[in-house]
Amino acid sequence: MREIGVKKAYGKRQLSVWPFEAWRLALIHALPPAHPLRDAAYGRRGTLTIANPSGRAARGPERGFAPDLLVVGAGIFGLSVAWAALKRGLSVAVLEAETPGAGASGGIVGALSPHVPEQWNPKKQFQLDALLSAGTHWAEVAAISGVDPGYARTGRLMPLSDAEARERAADRARGAAVHWGGAAEWRLRDDADPGWLAGAACGAVHETLSARIFPRAAVRALAAAVEARGGRIRSGCAVRAVAGGRVETDMGPVIAGRIVIAAGVPGFGLMAPALGQVAGQGVKGQAALLRADVPPDAPMLYHDGLYVVPHGNGLVAVGSTSENRWDEARATDGLLDDVLVRARALCPALEGAEVVERWAGLRPKARRRDPMLGEIPGLAGVYSANGAFKIGFGIAHHAGALVARMVTGEAVDLPESFTVAHHLSRGLRA
Numbered sequence: 001m002r003e004i005g006v007k008k009a010y011g012k013r014q015l016s017v018w019p020f021e022a023w024r025l026a027l028i029h030a031l032p033p034a035h036p037l038r039d040a041a042y043g044r045r046g047t048l049t050i051a052n053p054s055g056r057a058a059r060g061p062e063r064g065f066a067p068d069l070l071v072v073g074a075g076i077f078g079l080s081v082a083w084a085a086l087k088r089g090l091s092v093a094v095l096e097a098e099t100p101g102a103g104a105s106g107g108i109v110g111a112l113s114p115h116v117p118e119q120w121n122p123k124k125q126f127q128l129d130a131l132l133s134a135g136t137h138w139a140e141v142a143a144i145s146g147v148d149p150g151y152a153r154t155g156r157l158m159p160l161s162d163a164e165a166r167e168r169a170a171d172r173a174r175g176a177a178v179h180w181g182g183a184a185e186w187r188l189r190d191d192a193d194p195g196w197l198a199g200a201a202c203g204a205v206h207e208t209l210s211a212r213i214f215p216r217a218a219v220r221a222l223a224a225a226v227e228a229r230g231g232r233i234r235s236g237c238a239v240r241a242v243a244g245g246r247v248e249t250d251m252g253p254v255i256a257g258r259i260v261i262a263a264g265v266p267g268f269g270l271m272a273p274a275l276g277q278v279a280g281q282g283v284k285g286q287a288a289l290l291r292a293d294v295p296p297d298a299p300m301l302y303h304d305g306l307y308v309v310p311h312g313n314g315l316v317a318v319g320s321t322s323e324n325r326w327d328e329a330r331a332t333d334g335l336l337d338d339v340l341v342r343a344r345a346l347c348p349a350l351e352g353a354e355v356v357e358r359w360a361g362l363r364p365k366a367r368r369r370d371p372m373l374g375e376i377p378g379l380a381g382v383y384s385a386n387g388a389f390k391i392g393f394g395i396a397h398h399a400g401a402l403v404a405r406m407v408t409g410e411a412v413d414l415p416e417s418f419t420v421a422h423h424l425s426r427g428l429r430a
């Protein structure tokens, strides 16, 4: 564990010491995290010592610890970056304003579904790679944490209402054969159970790539795995501002080698001073959880933006709304009632099923919809892991691994639409 300087602890007498320390730290942290000179600078015991002539104990959120990587936000993106960085040998701390999963990641839907297999591009390939590696990732997290994230690759059924829809589906089946490389299928079926899937007048698509996960259980599992691997998660610690090599919190500054902003919707605000703009927004979603006696391997259903996701434990999630304007981010209302009506029409098995929870959250959407990953212009050593929007759980482990590689200075192959520059307004791009 490394000791950190917490400016608050210096007091008046140390004001003359602080600028020297700030320069020393800036120089140390300009080195890549694994650089031998950094270790030398940290000292024999791996301790980054900072003179504290007052002799008073340093105060702060992570007293006595200056991590290689500081992650802001313990949602699925922040925890995934933390996990990948720990696996690369970095020391990691996560600062979370509330508790892990307090944002969009504490939800209930958890459909991990692919883009349609047509008009193939690097973004679709990225998502395919993520979905195909998700099973192994979550099995490892479950084994290390001892917490079941509720992952299962159960596939997805989509009704085909007319001949045109069926023809398009047949094209996509051919696309899946080419682009999914035999790892999954986009099958046409005529035998969908009408008690499970209604509206299949011209059959259904059974796509075998989709999986489900229980979001808040996945967050619990990943947070426990991060801690089991030596990562520190500090709840109740809101970051107010971020600069190269340090963040300001209510409890004082914290210094770190590299910083990743994964704070969901508020994360766009944390980056705004450096970017000169707010590069994203929240899109509210409402969903519900119902109790229904459904086989554990039942496939999820999808039609026209609506998901029905059986979680294999007697609970079925339905969602979601997509709202660009709202009054109360965490409140549910009549829009969710409409979702429930549509869900029961799509899935007759839900008729009469008890609603056990109504839930709402804000999805972080970067300006141009795709995730926003990479170093933030104007903030050296500070990275964005934001913009998960509607697909965060399907790609988080893959995105987290890429961001962890960027943090350690490795070149990565990122779809252009995932870069930070892609999301900045014209004239402000790097």
Ligand SMILES: Cc1cc2nc3c(=O)[nH]c(=O)nc-3n(C[C@H](O)[C@H](O)[C@H](O)COP(=O)(O)OP(=O)(O)OC[C@H]3O[C@@H](n4cnc5c(N)ncnc54)[C@H](O)[C@@H]3O)c2cc1C
Residues within 6 Å of the ligand: 072, 073, 074, 075, 076, 077, 078, 095, 096, 097, 098, 099, 100, 101, 102, 103, 104, 105, 106, 107, 109, 110, 111, 112, 237, 238, 239, 240, 262, 263, 264, 265, 266, 267, 284, 285, 286, 287, 307, 319, 320, 321, 360, 361, 362, 363, 364, 385, 386, 387, 388, 389, 390, 391, 392, 393, 394, 395
């Ligand atoms: C109704 C609904 C249904 C959805 N369904 C699906 C689905 O089926 N499949 C799917 O893949 N995705 C789905 N999503 C999207 C998914 O939930 C998001 O993509 C994902 O959770 C975003 O994760 P995140 O870590 O980027 O953000 P968040 O989960 O919002 O995490 C950000 C974290 O940062 C913390 N934080 C904020 N500000 C600060 C600060 N200043 N200092 C410290 N910490 C801070 C927050 O408290 C929070 O814990 C759905 C979302 C909603 C709302």
